[in-house]
Amino acid sequence: MTAFNARDVEAFEKTFNFPSIRLASGKLVTLNKGDMTPERFTQGALAEWDHSAWERREIVHAGEDKVHVDTRFTRYRKDGSVIGGFDSVYVITKENGHWGVKIRSSFAP
Numbered sequence: 036m037t038a039f040n041a042r043d044v045e046a047f048e049k050t051f052n053f054p055s056i057r058l059a060s061g062k063l064v065t066l067n068k069g070d071m072t073p074e075r076f077t078q079g080a081l082a083e084w085d086h087s088a089w090e091r092r093e094i095v096h097a098g099e100d101k102v103h104v105d106t107r108f109t110r111y112r113k114d115g116s117v118i119g120g121f122d123s124v125y126v127i128t129k130e131n132g133h134w135g136v137k138i139r140s141s142f143a144p
Contacts, residue, residue: 036108039087040086042073047071048069049135051066051068051137052128052135052136053067054067055067055135055136055138055139056139057138057141058140059139059142059143060143081110084111084112084118085112086111087108087109087111088109088111089106089107090108090120091105091106091107092105093105093106100128101126101128101129102127103125103126104125104127105122105124106125107122108120108143110143121141121142121143122142123142123143125139126138
């Protein structure tokens with residue numbers, strides 16, 4: 036979340052294991068390294084967005100190389116008003132010694 040809020044594409048990409056899958060708004064999207072660009076922080080569902088914050092992160096299953104996390108995050112505008120809160124499930128995997136987001140299923144647009 037820190038890298039995302041800072042709009043630090045390089046640091047944000049380090050939080051993933053690519054390819055990574057996102058299921059949201061009825062669409063399954065495969066993300067690869069390099070797909071995130073600075074412009075994505077200002078378009079579509081993020082057009083009014085300034086920052087996000089975790090409301091919940093609870094591990095529901097864990098193994099030695101995979102963890103399922105039940106999450107909720109809130110998106111905020113610059114003035115602090117809420118855009119929305121969204122429940123999600125994250126699958127975090129350990130690949131080649133690196134823990135990263137492999138799959139996200141979210142109710143966020």
